[in-house]
Amino acid sequence: MIENLTEKWTRFLTENLPRWIEFISELLAQAGVPEQYRAIGALGILYALATIVVLVLVLILLRLVRRKKKPAPAEEEGGAGEAEIAEREERHEEEVAAEAGEGPTEPLAAEIPEPELEPERVRPERAEALVEEKVELEKPAPPLSLFDRMRAGLAKTHSSLIGRIDSLLGGGRKVDAALLEDLEEILVTADFGIKTTQEVIGALEKSLARESDCGPEVLRNTLKEEIRKRLRLEADPLDLDKASPFAIMVVGVNGVGKTTTIGKLARQYASQGKKVLLGAGDTFRAAAAEQLTVWGERAGVEVIRHAEGADPAAVAFDAAKAAIARKADVLILDTAGRLHTKVNLMEELKKVHRVLSREIPAAPHETLLVLDATTGQNALVQARLFKEAVEVSGIALTKLDGTAKGGVVVAIGGELGLPVRYVGIGEGVEDLRPFDPDMFVDALFQRD
Ligand SMILES: Nc1nc2c(ncn2[C@@H]2O[C@H](COP(=O)(O)OP(=O)(O)O)[C@@H](O)[C@H]2O)c(=O)[nH]1
Ligand SMILES: [Mg+2]
Numbered sequence: 199m200i201e202n203l204t205e206k207w208t209r210f211l212t213e214n215l216p217r218w219i220e221f222i223s224e225l226l227a228q229a230g231v232p233e234q235y236r237a238i239g240a241l242g243i244l245y246a247l248a249t250i251v252v253l254v255l256v257l258i259l260l261r262l263v264r265r266k267k268k269p270a271p272a273e274e275e276g277g278a279g280e281a282e283i284a285e286r287e288e289r290h291e292e293e294v295a296a297e298a299g300e301g302p303t304e305p306l307a308a309e310i311p312e313p314e315l316e317p318e319r320v321r322p323e324r325a326e327a328l329v330e331e332k333v334e335l336e337k338p339a340p341p342l343s344l345f346d347r348m349r350a351g352l353a354k355t356h357s358s359l360i361g362r363i364d365s366l367l368g369g370g371r372k373v374d375a376a377l378l379e380d381l382e383e384i385l386v387t388a389d390f391g392i393k394t395t396q397e398v399i400g401a402l403e404k405s406l407a408r409e410s411d412c413g414p415e416v417l418r419n420t421l422k423e424e425i426r427k428r429l430r431l432e433a434d435p436l437d438l439d440k441a442s443p444f445a446i447m448v449v450g451v452n453g454v455g456k457t458t459t460i461g462k463l464a465r466q467y468a469s470q471g472k473k474v475l476l477g478a479g480d481t482f483r484a485a486a487a488e489q490l491t492v493w494g495e496r497a498g499v500e501v502i503r504h505a506e507g508a509d510p511a512a513v514a515f516d517a518a519k520a521a522i523a524r525k526a527d528v529l530i531l532d533t534a535g536r537l538h539t540k541v542n543l544m545e546e547l548k549k550v551h552r553v554l555s556r557e558i559p560a561a562p563h564e565t566l567l568v569l570d571a572t573t574g575q576n577a578l579v580q581a582r583l584f585k586e587a588v589e590v591s592g593i594a595l596t597k598l599d600g601t602a603k604g605g606v607v608v609a610i611g612g613e614l615g616l617p618v619r620y621v622g623i624g625e626g627v628e629d630l631r632p633f634d635p636d637m638f639v640d641a642l643f644q645r646d
Pocket of ligand 2: 456457480
């Protein structure tokens with residue numbers, strides 16, 4: 199067959215080549231080329247034409263080959279397919295059960311509520327883009343004072359909660375039981391929670407009974423002080439110098455802002471001169487480790503990570519070992535937060551906790567539960583569940599800037615007895631602030 203083809207080509211060329219040379223020579227003659235140069239010129243032109251044709255063919259072939267190599271669009275969009283995820287989940291469940299040496303665990307009594315919005319699965323390149331966006335956002339940071347930043351972050355809660363309270367108190371109504379009832383409703387709808395609201399209203403009723411002439415301004419100030427009192431918890435402050443390395447385990451359901459919070463903390467601690475090390479314990483989502491690595495690079499901080507699907511306890515082990523070997527001041531460990539296998543999630547967290555405490559004395563020194571303020575009362579339910587599994591010692595409440603229901607801060611203090619360590623009031627690194635109850639209350643209640 200090949201011989202046949204070669205023979206055909208040779209015949210084609212020997213028959214046609216002289217004719218083409220003759221044709222081009224004629225064209226050259228018309229162009230005024232002297233006779234002795236025409237034949238060689240014609241050959242040269244033919245050679246150049248053939249080269250161009252071959253080059254074009256090669257380019258077309260290369261394009262075709264590259265297009266074939268690209269994955270199918272569906273695969274590219276979603277990363278792992280649903281079936282694959284389910285399979286991986288199942289594998290994970292089996293591993294955890296085998297490791298714990300137990301049969302199937304009893305499901306937890308209460309259900310963890312789904313957050314209102316499940317985050318999209320972030321692809322690695324998207325992870326970088328996300329962090330880029332955040333860094334971009336913080337660049338033109340206006341020279342706002344910390345207080346003004348807090349005010350700006352609480353703008354939604356301020357205008358809804360304090361706005362409603364002020365129009366209630368400023369309406370010329372008598373301060374009496376009926377007015378307190380309306381105030382009670384405002385507090386409940388701002389996510390103070392039933393228990394905290396009742397306590398606050400009870401305290402207001404008492405002061406109303408004490409003071410014969412309780413005007414709206416007195417009531418407003420009493421309310422402010424009652425809220426302040428509930429935010430000032432008798433909890434040990436977060437003292438990073440207490441241990442070295444000081445290990446922080448960060449827990450919480452998907453999408454609440456764990457990885458972002460860790461990234462911001464890493465940058466803040468590093469800029470305070472601390473040697474920080476991060477552990478990418480959310481091995482369930484490849485993008486989580488990628489996202490943490492990007493934050494790590496920006497903060498100039500090392501990130502210990504394993505492949506996707508690896509055992510999170512193994513990451514905890516390696517991260518703890520590395521933190522000791524590198525003499526790190528702070529180790530922050532990210533964890534997975536998937537909801538649909540919550541029993542295993544809790545088992546997994548317990549295991550990670552055990553590994554940390556085995557490798558570093560008294561670790562984790564802080565178990566920071568990240569809650570999303572926009573999920574309101576669901577955040578409290580999540581907190582109770584995590585408290586059952588691991589000894590949560592503090593809360594980071596993110597996205598306060600995105601909700602009008604900032605009252606949940608008060609509910610956390612009042613109902614869970616857990617100190618709020620940090621609040622997230624925006625996307626920039628500086629918008630994760632150590633929680634200062636006084637500044638919070640003053641910023642919230644300040645009149646425009
Ligand atoms: N507005 C606002 N967004 C936040 C805050 N903290 C985190 N986020 C966003 O919440 C989303 C989920 O965060 P991520 O750290 O990936 O959550 P994780 O699944 O718990 O690790 C990201 O888009 C973050 O930028 C905050 O304080 N304010
Ligand atoms: Mg994460």
